[in-house]
Amino acid sequence: MTLTAPATAPPAAPPAPPRRRVRPLRVLLHVFLGLVALGWLLPLALSVYASLRPYDETARLGYFSLPEQLTFGYYEQAWTQAELPRYYLNTLIIVIPGVLVTLLLASFTAFAIARLRIPGRRTLLIVFAAGNLLPPQVLITPLYTLYTMVPLPAWLSDSQSLYDSYVGLILVHVAFQFGFCVFVMANFMRTIPEEINEAALVDGAGVWKRYWRLTLPLCRPVLAALGTLQFTWMYNDFLWALVLMSSGDKLPVTSALNNLRGQFFTDYNLLAAGSLLVALPTLIVFQLLHKQFVAGLTLGSTKG
Amino acid sequence: MTSRTRRYSTRDMAVLVVGLGVAIVVNVGVIWGPALASVGLSGTDWSGIGPIEWVGAQNYHDLAAEYPPFWSAVRNNVLWLGFLALIATPFGLFCAVLLDRRLRMSRFYQSALYMPVVLSLAVVGFIAQLVYSSDYGVLNSVTGLTVDWLGDSSINIWVVMVAAAWRHVGYVMVIYLAGLKAVDPALKEAAAIDGADERQTFFRVVFPTLRPVNVIVLVITVIEALRAFDIVYAINRGRNGLELLSVLVTENIVGEASRIGFGSAIAVILLAISVGFIATYLSQMFREER
Numbered sequence: 001m002t003l004t005a006p007a008t009a010p011p012a013a014p015p016a017p018p019r020r021r022v023r024p025l026r027v028l029l030h031v032f033l034g035l036v037a038l039g040w041l042l043p044l045a046l047s048v049y050a051s052l053r054p055y056d057e058t059a060r061l062g063y064f065s066l067p068e069q070l071t072f073g074y075y076e077q078a079w080t081q082a083e084l085p086r087y088y089l090n091t092l093i094i095v096i097p098g099v100l101v102t103l104l105l106a107s108f109t110a111f112a113i114a115r116l117r118i119p120g121r122r123t124l125l126i127v128f129a130a131g132n133l134l135p136p137q138v139l140i141t142p143l144y145t146l147y148t149m150v151p152l153p154a155w156l157s158d159s160q161s162l163y164d165s166y167v168g169l170i171l172v173h174v175a176f177q178f179g180f181c182v183f184v185m186a187n188f189m190r191t192i193p194e195e196i197n198e199a200a201l202v203d204g205a206g207v208w209k210r211y212w213r214l215t216l217p218l219c220r221p222v223l224a225a226l227g228t229l230q231f232t233w234m235y236n237d238f239l240w241a242l243v244l245m246s247s248g249d250k251l252p253v254t255s256a257l258n259n260l261r262g263q264f265f266t267d268y269n270l271l272a273a274g275s276l277l278v279a280l281p282t283l284i285v286f287q288l289l290h291k292q293f294v295a296g297l298t299l300g301s302t303k304g
Numbered sequence: 305m306t307s308r309t310r311r312y313s314t315r316d317m318a319v320l321v322v323g324l325g326v327a328i329v330v331n332v333g334v335i336w337g338p339a340l341a342s343v344g345l346s347g348t349d350w351s352g353i354g355p356i357e358w359v360g361a362q363n364y365h366d367l368a369a370e371y372p373p374f375w376s377a378v379r380n381n382v383l384w385l386g387f388l389a390l391i392a393t394p395f396g397l398f399c400a401v402l403l404d405r406r407l408r409m410s411r412f413y414q415s416a417l418y419m420p421v422v423l424s425l426a427v428v429g430f431i432a433q434l435v436y437s438s439d440y441g442v443l444n445s446v447t448g449l450t451v452d453w454l455g456d457s458s459i460n461i462w463v464v465m466v467a468a469a470w471r472h473v474g475y476v477m478v479i480y481l482a483g484l485k486a487v488d489p490a491l492k493e494a495a496a497i498d499g500a501d502e503r504q505t506f507f508r509v510v511f512p513t514l515r516p517v518n519v520i521v522l523v524i525t526v527i528e529a530l531r532a533f534d535i536v537y538a539i540n541r542g543r544n545g546l547e548l549l550s551v552l553v554t555e556n557i558v559g560e561a562s563r564i565g566f567g568s569a570i571a572v573i574l575l576a577i578s579v580g581f582i583a584t585y586l587s588q589m590f591r592e593e594r
Contacts, residue, residue, distance in 0.1 A: 033409075040417055044431070062444075105330070128331055130582050139341075140557065141338075141557050
């Protein structure tokens with residue numbers, strides 16, 4: 001199409017008025033997005049609502065009804081009956097070392113791949129990145145067998161093997177998330193100007209110093225983004241603990257939710273309260289570190 | 305360049321060998337070693353204890369011919385993929401396009417859409433029970449129906465996929481939004497000057513430039529569909545209409561009847577499907593890099 005200047009248009013009326021008018025299309029856009037957003041929040045709002053109402057009330061009236069009585073009793077019950085504090089602690093025992101070791105190992109590997117001209121660095125990067133994309137079930141059977149066969153000293157694991165130990169779970173998280181972090185950090189480190197390294201070389205700085213003192217401090221934004229994302233992923237894990245743990249008292253908090261299910265009868269309001277308590281830390285992290293979280297999600301997909 | 309010719313000191317070499325050595329050992333020992341072992345074990349009838357006997361392709365034959373959950377799992381995985389790829393992903397893209405403009409409350413809309421992404425899939429599974437429960441679930445209360453959404457094996461996979469999509473849309477939206485922000489605004493302006501309307505601008509100008517993002521989203525969608533596990537496991541342990549390949553693998557090793565060879569055969573099928581997509585993904589990523 002070509003630009004045509006209407007001959008009759010008076011010059012005083014430009015096609016785009018500078019003053020903002022309420023455009024019907026914009027209103028429609030807000031209505032649509034608003035409805036979608038509410039629809040998206042609805043299930044969570046619903047579980048908050050359900051968790052505040054006694055079972056016999058919702059059993060009588062259904063979940064979609066006005067409340068007669070609101071109570072925090074279920075939160076208390078979930079907290080004590082499912083022994084949530086202990087499971088939160090289990091999760092922290094797994095997730096904190098998991099995130100730290102992953103970031104440490106991955107950042108060093110990324111440094112070696114991006115900054116040092118080690119032979120085969122491209123192959124290494126491909127192998128590491130591909131490992132992260134495999135569905136866990138592809139390796140879970142041999143891994144389970146391997147874990148039962150590797151002995152650990154009793155002070156490290158009371159099961160005396162990698163199976164059913166915190167170390168084992170941390171190890172699998174590190175190994176699985178490692179590839180993604182290496183990939184993202186190697187991309188990021190390539191964007192750091194080479195001159196910094198050159199100057200350090202002239203000063204005679206060794207590999208470790210160049211990594212720890214010079215490169216890592218510059219990687220803070222990417223470390224923050226990956227840390228947030230990895231915390232959420234490891235926290236939310238369900239599968240690894242299910243397969244590689246057998247003692248109920250060592251399970252992370254996401255798996256402990258099942259303790260709230262009765263053998264014959266499940267109180268869904270209690271389950272809602274428990275689910276929300278379990279979801280709370282990730283929701284808080286998400287609200288506080290919103291920017292880092294989104295940055296982390298998109299790091300792998302766009303050039304870092 | 306100095307770093308190309310510089311020799312590393314002994315200490316430097318030690319740091320490198322330890323650092324990279326640990327990384328490689330962990331990666332091979334926990335990821336690639338077991339993945340390859342799956343391939344080997346899938347040709348045996350090992351039960352976890354006792355001697356390992358080679359049975360060739362027997363497990364694959366049994367899978368296809370004598371194990372009914374296998375075909376329903378394949379069907380469900382394909383449905384899952386189709387649902388995410390044809391409904392959830394385009395919807396995520398649509399929302400991203402709508403949000404990619406100066407809008408008041410944009411931050412609220414975005415937060416709402418990707419809030420489910422931070423939730424554990426297990427929690428999503430539990431929330432789904434509140435909505436879909438046949439006796440007191442909200443869906444039945446609102447619609448006045450008495451459908452057993454999760455118990456009826458002919459429909460439960462659909463409602464579970466809706467729950468999975470709830471999470472997937474936000475993820476896709478975030479990725480596309482980042483991709484759209486990277487599109488050169490001059491392109492859009494040029495199209496507008498040429499008289500293209502918004503729809504034409506998007507489909508003819510913007511969408512083609514999103515190709516790398518599209519490939520990544522496609523692969524993420526496929527991988528998510530293959531990995532799907534937690535939601536169905538939280539709902540009913542993946543039985544009665546909710547069979548998935550990932551669940552079958554787990555079922556065959558956890559529990560009394562440990563059929564490691566058989567479970568591995570299912571895992572190898574997952575591996576075979578995913579490897580092709582992983583290769584696509586990586587070639588896309590590495591092409592960008594050059």
